[in-house]
Each structure stands twice: as structure tokens, then as C-alpha cells.
Amino acid sequence: MDEYKNNGKLSFEWHSLLRDILHNAWVIVLAAIVGFILTYVSGRIIYRPVYTSSATLIVNVKTGTYQAYTNLAASSEMAEIFTEVFVQPSMKEKASEYLGNTGFTGELKASVLQNTNIINLSVTAKDPEVAYNELVAIIEVYPQISDTIFSNAVVDVMRSPEVPRSPSNAIPNSYKTVVVGAVVLIVLMAILVLSLMRDTVKSEAAFNKKVGAKLIGTVVHERKYHSVKDLLVRKKSSLLIDNAFTSFRFSESYQKIASKIEYMNRNNGDKVFLFTSVAENEGKSTVAINTSLALASRGKKVVLLDMDFMKPAIKFILNLKFDGENDFGSFLSNGTEKDGPKLTQYKNSRLYVAVNNSRHSDYVDWINSARVKELLDELSKEFDYVIIDTPPMFAAAEVASVSRFCDKSVLVVRTDFVQTADVNDAIMILSEDNHFAGCVFNDVYDEFSFFGQTGANETGYTGGYYSSYGGYSKYVSSYSASLGLLETENDDKN
Secondary structure (H helix, E strand, O other): OHHHOOOOOOOOOHHHHHHHHHHOHHHHHHHHHHHHHHHHHHHHHHOOOOEEEEEEEEEEEOEOOEOOOOOHHHHHHHHHHHHHHHOOHHHHHHHHHHHOOOOOOOEEEEEEOOOOOEEEEEEEEOOHHHHHHHHHHHHHHHHHHHHHHOOOEEEEEEEOOOOOOOOOOOOOHHHHHHHHHHHHHHHHHHHHHHHHHOOEOOOHHHHHHHOOOOEEEEEEOOOOOOOHHHHHOOOOOOOOOOOOOOOHHHHHHHHHHHHHHHHHHHHHOOOEEEEEEOOOOOOHHHHHHHHHHHHHOOOOOEEEEEOOOOOOOHHHHHOOOOOOOOOHHHHHHHOOOOOOOOOEEOOOOOEEEEOOOOOOOOHHHHOOOHHHHHHHHHHHHHOOEEEEEOOOOOOOOOHHHHHOOOOEEEEEEEOOOOEHHHHHHHHHHHOOOOOEEEEEEEEEOOOOOHHHOOOOOOOOOOOOOOOOOOOHHHHHHHHHHHOOOOOOOOOOEO
């Protein structure tokens, strides 16, 4: 399907971006922690604190035999000269001798406040006491040099030096905030870029441009949590159109799909429909169930076959009671019953279900057998519609074989879930026998919803169940306990 290749443009969709940010919130938090660690490590390893002790001096000029003050210009010029004197090596030597040290370890600086006769004198050292002592020594010994050179000048101390209590090169908190913010921003931008560049089907417009198949229907996103309380206690509602809490738009989505199926039945006599998906968690089981309910609500007699023998979900979604004898997989595997499979009626509706209680690892031996085709032929005579739920195509290549026994196959595509190329490859496989009807675009967001950004699969669980069968019984028991939401009114066997 070369005509449906990605055109290289970024695909922008608000819900997709927000969902990616929420799903990767832990990465953003981790980035903030990394940024904080970077500032801490740099502070402990790279950063070297220094301490500065400073004093303020004022220079005045003497006149005659008594001390007087001349104009500011003369004093300012003298102050400029004194700054050069203070930083001379001889001054440092005198100060070292005064302290009894072998050398002057601090950095001595002197500067004049512009257009004044005020001198700022400072000593910077690695130790606060060293900085203070050396500055005090400079102030004490400077007359020994200055008086021999400038007899007409006097230097007074305006502000005495003090022992510094904090580093003069301390890293400001604003710097730490900038570093942490920069790391978070880089990670956030990376998430956004990857989200925009991901070649998935994110909207109906993108579907029409990228996917080489008809769009049978679009199912709007439906919340599994109907209140904040439900969200906090993780109380999910089944996504069924006969649920009292289900929105009208969600139910109407399936009524439109049912109308399309009825149209295909009137025009071509199609009665057996297979529902599959590329990957798990795309909602194929929910789509198959609700389509069956929609057809049954129109007075049609419908049978729903759970042929997902790797991860059966219909029994749990419909909350059907199971006595252990109605296992559809066992019926197909044994091949001894002549009366057909034992069906369970859903409530008082015209929907009948062939359910599985657990997975069947031997399904490959009989899935392509004539027994399956004979069963579908028999059921199509008794029922108006036969709806089949199968495993995802990535997990079971036999889905394409089952589609040969059906009148039409339908591919469920969840918004922004699998790569567009994989969707088109699946369509190409299903189209080989000319029985492919089109796609159902599932879980499509229509309007902004903060609490509805994180979708779940039709069972309310996520995970690679198809990649491994280990611990499956634990999954079944935990899931069975968590989906006790709908009451099954009878368990009649047909």
C-alpha cells in the first residue's frame, strides 16, 4: 500500500500529546531528580567555596601642619594611587611578616568607588579566618609603606573587616532552579517531538490519509471512571451500550456500525463477521460485543463466538456466570458433541454467547479444520448474525485463516496505538480473500477531558499477555473479581 505511506509531516493531536505527557510523567519527574543531582554533584565535586572579607577606607589629603580636607577631586586622585599601593607585593610581604606566615595566601583587591575618595579593600581566601586575618594585617601594615611615600595623605577606616560567614561564590538557588528546569524542559521537548513524529493513526483525518481501507464506523472515547470517587477507588464501568452510565454518543457509535452491517447483509447476504485487531488492548472484544448488542437491540437474533482462545475476555466483560460445561474451546477441541456448542443467553436479549473460561493452547490443531466452517454454516442458518471475536493478528497468524470462513472481516484500530504501516499490512492480509469489510476506528477523542486521557483496554488491564502464558490463571481470577459490574439475568443453555 504505497499510496498510504506517511508523508513525513508531523501529526499533531492535542489528546495524543497530553496522553504521552501523562504516561511519561515519571520520566519528567526522573529528569527533575537528575537535574537536582547534577547541581548537588557539581556543588560537591566541582564547586570550591571561597570567602571574602572586606573593609571600606577613605583617603583625605593633609595641608600645613594640621589635618584638613581639600576638595574631592584631589582626594579621589590620591585614592586611585593608594589602590595601586595596597596590591603591591611588598604590602603582602609586610602583612605575612605581621601574621608570622611564610606567605600571603589570599587574593588582595583594591578599588575606588567612582568619583569618590572611598576605597573598597578585600581579601579572598579558601578559609574565612585566613581572609579576615590577612585583611586586618594589610590595614595594620599599610602605614609603614604609605607614610614614607605619601606624607600629605591620611587613610581612615570607615568599615572594619569581619569574618565572612558564607562563601562569596555561593551557587544561588535560582541557578539550581534553572538547571533543573532546563533538564525537565529538554526531556519534555523530547517527549513532544517523539509524540509528533510517531506514525500512528491519531484522528479520522489521519485515518483517511494513511489507511488504505473503508471506515465502517468511529467509536468515541468513553470514560471508564464516571466520577472522581470512582477514579480514586479504581472502580471501572463496563464499556457496554446497555450500561445505564454509558453516554448517548458512545451508544450511537455502535448503532451506526450495526446499520453498516445490516446494509452489507441486505446487499450481499453477509451474516458471519469476524472482528480482530493488529495488537492487544485495541478494544476489539468491546467492539464485537457492543456491535452484537446493537444488532440484538434491533430484533436480530445474534450469536457471539469467543474465538480468542489465547486471552478470552467476553465472559468477563459481560459478567456471565460459568458452570464449566459451556466452554466453547473445549467443544471445538473435543469434536464429539453433535448438538452444537452450548450457548449462554445474555440477560433477556436476543444475544447468545459461546464463551471460554480459559485459554486453549491446542487451538492451532483445529482452528483451520472443516469443523469450524461447518459450525459457522450451521449457526448462520439459525441466527441472523454470527459475530466472531478473534485474537490480535500479531499474536495469532491463524486469524487470516478463520477469516476465509467468514463473510466479512473487520479490523479494529485504536487511535494512536499501533504503527500505520502495521495497520496497512494487516489490511493487506485480510484483503487477500476479498472478504475484508473495513475498519472500526476506536477510542477517538472528541473533546478535551482531563480524567479521560489514560485509556485502557476492553478488560481494564494492560500488559503483554499474548507474549507469555505464564500466570494466566492469576489474571483470570483477579479480573473476574474486578469486573462484577453487570448482572446476568439467566444462564439458559441453548
